[in-house]
Amino acid sequence: MKISIQQNTLSKAIGIVQRGVSSRSTLPILSGVLLRAINDELILTGTDLELGIETKVKCNVIEEGSIVLTSKLFGEVVRKLPPEEISIEADMENNVHINCGNSKFNIVGQPYEEYPQLPELDEEKSFHISKELLRSMIKQTIFATAQDETRPILTGALMEIEKSEASLIALDGYRLALKKVKIDYSEDIKVVIPAKTLSEVSKIVDEDESDVKISTTENHIIFSAGPTVVTSRLLEGQFLNYRDIIRSEYKTKAVVSTKELQSSIERASLLAREGKNNLIKLDISDDTVVITSNSEIGDVYESIPIKLEGDNIQIAFNSKYILDGIKAIESEEIELYLTSNVNPCIMKPLNDESYTYLVLPVRLA
Amino acid sequence: MKISIQQNTLSKAIGIVQRGVSSRSTLPILSGVLLRAINDELILTGTDLELGIETKVKCNVIEEGSIVLTSKLFGEVVRKLPPEEISIEADMENNVHINCGNSKFNIVGQPYEEYPQLPELDEEKSFHISKELLRSMIKQTIFATAQDETRPILTGALMEIEKSEASLIALDGYRLALKKVKIDYSEDIKVVIPAKTLSEVSKIVDEDESDVKISTTENHIIFSAGPTVVTSRLLEGQFLNYRDIIRSEYKTKAVVSTKELQSSIERASLLAREGKNNLIKLDISDDTVVITSNSEIGDVYESIPIKLEGDNIQIAFNSKYILDGIKAIESEEIELYLTSNVNPCIMKPLNDESYTYLVLPVRLA
Numbered sequence: 001m002k003i004s005i006q007q008n009t010l011s012k013a014i015g016i017v018q019r020g021v022s023s024r025s026t027l028p029i030l031s032g033v034l035l036r037a038i039n040d041e042l043i044l045t046g047t048d049l050e051l052g053i054e055t056k057v058k059c060n061v062i063e064e065g066s067i068v069l070t071s072k073l074f075g076e077v078v079r080k081l082p083p084e085e086i087s088i089e090a091d092m093e094n095n096v097h098i099n100c101g102n103s104k105f106n107i108v109g110q111p112y113e114e115y116p117q118l119p120e121l122d123e124e125k126s127f128h129i130s131k132e133l134l135r136s137m138i139k140q141t142i143f144a145t146a147q148d149e150t151r152p153i154l155t156g157a158l159m160e161i162e163k164s165e166a167s168l169i170a171l172d173g174y175r176l177a178l179k180k181v182k183i184d185y186s187e188d189i190k191v192v193i194p195a196k197t198l199s200e201v202s203k204i205v206d207e208d209e210s211d212v213k214i215s216t217t218e219n220h221i222i223f224s225a226g227p228t229v230v231t232s233r234l235l236e237g238q239f240l241n242y243r244d245i246i247r248s249e250y251k252t253k254a255v256v257s258t259k260e261l262q263s264s265i266e267r268a269s270l271l272a273r274e275g276k277n278n279l280i281k282l283d284i285s286d287d288t289v290v291i292t293s294n295s296e297i298g299d300v301y302e303s304i305p306i307k308l309e310g311d312n313i314q315i316a317f318n319s320k321y322i323l324d325g326i327k328a329i330e331s332e333e334i335e336l337y338l339t340s341n342v343n344p345c346i347m348k349p350l351n352d353e354s355y356t357y358l359v360l361p362v363r364l365a
Numbered sequence: 366m367k368i369s370i371q372q373n374t375l376s377k378a379i380g381i382v383q384r385g386v387s388s389r390s391t392l393p394i395l396s397g398v399l400l401r402a403i404n405d406e407l408i409l410t411g412t413d414l415e416l417g418i419e420t421k422v423k424c425n426v427i428e429e430g431s432i433v434l435t436s437k438l439f440g441e442v443v444r445k446l447p448p449e450e451i452s453i454e455a456d457m458e459n460n461v462h463i464n465c466g467n468s469k470f471n472i473v474g475q476p477y478e479e480y481p482q483l484p485e486l487d488e489e490k491s492f493h494i495s496k497e498l499l500r501s502m503i504k505q506t507i508f509a510t511a512q513d514e515t516r517p518i519l520t521g522a523l524m525e526i527e528k529s530e531a532s533l534i535a536l537d538g539y540r541l542a543l544k545k546v547k548i549d550y551s552e553d554i555k556v557v558i559p560a561k562t563l564s565e566v567s568k569i570v571d572e573d574e575s576d577v578k579i580s581t582t583e584n585h586i587i588f589s590a591g592p593t594v595v596t597s598r599l600l601e602g603q604f605l606n607y608r609d610i611i612r613s614e615y616k617t618k619a620v621v622s623t624k625e626l627q628s629s630i631e632r633a634s635l636l637a638r639e640g641k642n643n644l645i646k647l648d649i650s651d652d653t654v655v656i657t658s659n660s661e662i663g664d665v666y667e668s669i670p671i672k673l674e675g676d677n678i679q680i681a682f683n684s685k686y687i688l689d690g691i692k693a694i695e696s697e698e699i700e701l702y703l704t705s706n707v708n709p710c711i712m713k714p715l716n717d718e719s720y721t722y723l724v725l726p727v728r729l730a
Contacts, residue, residue, distance in 0.1 A: 263447070
């Protein structure tokens with residue numbers, strides 16, 4: 001393999017595929033990135049076997065070929081080279097010669113034959129979505145996926161396409177986040193995507209201008225954004241029937257300023273943190289919500305004006321879970337829906353059905 | 366005690382004195398900040414007994430008095446309050462009531478009588494220095510203080526005033542950094558200041574517009590910057606006679622671009638890091654310095670043009686120590702002075718005697 005390529009072009013491409021490389025892999029070859037020079041392109045690949053990321057860049061291919069280079073070292077070398085043309089040549093012994101300006105590196109590579117092949121997938125269903133929509137869907141739900149592995153299916157988010165509407169749903173047993181968007185696709189899809197995959201996709205689409213094509217097979221999902229393709233295994237198993245959890249009946253509806261609610265709960269949580277459970281109490285009555293919390297070191301009392309419909313209610317929450325939801329809501333005002341102090345609270349942006357956050361209360365003794 | 370004060374004024378003052386509070390103190394009262402309301406001022410104090418920081422702000426004193434509040438919690442509460450007037454009132458039981466807008470906090474305080482008094486010091490000698498000069502003196506030397514406690518005196522920097530010249534010197538057995546500036550003061554001073562003190566002073570003067578007054582007593586040093594006073598114990602013991610280490614004879618003088626030298630050594634150190642000692646080799650001959658390094662995973666060869674006077678030389682260094690010095694030099698070109706491959710290398714900014722960095726070579730087998 002022999003190529004020459006601009007430093008900044010290569011550096012950016014390495015940054016993308018490195019997201020697929022695990023630093024904790026037990027298989028040494030997986031700490032590398034695969035370089036393939038074909039026609040007038042360099043194709044780079046990083047994978048941890050669950051998730052694979054491939055991108056391609058134009059370059060001057062003097063001799064076609066392939067090589068695997070340690071991801072971390074190769075990335076750092078390229079990033080630290082001057083913004084000039086880099087020549088990369090792999091010899092028969094897999095030694096790689098990298099020349100740029102007055103710098104000459106010789107780095108031991110690994111044979112490309114040892115690198116695992118990404119699965120060849122026949123895309124069964126596929127649709128397009130704008131990168132802004134995809135990013136906001138991920139950002140508004142991913143934090144609600146389960147962090148522990150006791151129920152593996154909950155470490156992913158459910159993507160459900162029905163009647164030209166795409167939903168992304170995450171839940172961890174304490175709260176649920178649901179984002180819906182309209183798309184131009186009429187078939188049904190129902191898959192559970194690992195949170196890590198969604199997180200990497202969200203970062204990658206950030207760096208690219210194109211819309212994203214999403215394709216699914218029985219066991220995989222493929223995100224294509226410009227020259228970059230992210231392939232991920234799907235999680236196996238049955239996701240919870242989330243529709244049963246989100247009830248539409250309520251006895252109390254309150255509309256409150258998002259910013260004031262967030263600031264007050266953040267202040268209250270300073271004391272809640274000192275106690276157990278990050279416990280804060282909300283007392284909603286008439287035109288005010290009073291937020292209180294206490295611990296050995298003191299107590300706090302916050303009051304915010306609200307617009308109330310329905311019954312007064314007193315209810316307690318883990319402040320972290322309720323704050324996560326408030327931060328995911330972008331509108332200036334939030335609607336809170338409550339039924340009793342043992343039923344979930346539902347939060348939505350004002351007059352906007354596209355986002356739903358549901359959080360379980362803490363039962364007080 | 367009862368006061369009212371603007372949120373941003375109080376928040377800034379807490380940020381300053383919190384630098385003096387240790388998070389690892391064994392004495393509970395030291396995790397607090399002392400508040401004293403006197404005349405029309407609030408005086409705040411934080412200390413870990415080695416280092417004490419005091420600052421004062423104007424406020425509306427309704428009732429004079431003093432109280433100690435947990436530094437971390439008090440700081441966070443004030444930072445999260447809206448930018449309005451805050452009322453703070455301590456009652457007879459040391460409970461503190463903090464009110465601002467629609468927020469009411471009650472926090473358990475501690476009696477001010479238990480807070481240690483900062484030493485009352487008679488300033489023996491004192492001089493003024495501009496904050497820019499003081500900051501650059503600290504920044505260019507502090508990194509060369511010893512990190513381990515085997516020779517406690519080397520965890521500080523020597524401040525030496527002689528013939529209207531102030532020098533700050535730090536060394537750790539592997540390298541030495543020396544910065545000299547002219548000041549308007551003719552007496553002699555020789556004290557060793559803990560690195561932590563210098564680091565905090567550097568951050569505090571950053572936030573203030575005033576010049577700094579430095580005063581010394583037998584065992585203490587006092588930095589006064591506007592409304593803020595930093596008092597620190599001095600380190601006891603004899604500092605190394607650094608003048609004996611910095612020789613003026615040399616056999617090789619090379620002038621090289623600071624940026625090129627830094628980039629090349631940074632790249633070389635990517636491979637040096639993989640081996641032992643971060644070892645890089647410099648081969649200075651004629652009009653070029655060649656920098657090489659190698660490890661199991663590969664090798665690197667960098668060449669940079671130089672202006673050479675004197676002998677050719679081959680010498681090896683720990684790349685970290687030489688990089689620290691290059692980064693501390695602000696001029697576009699660096700002068701390197703060398704004698705042999707077992708004698709120290711001295712680095713200076715081009716045509717500038719105010720800064721000296723000395724680094725020991727690594728002897729090759």
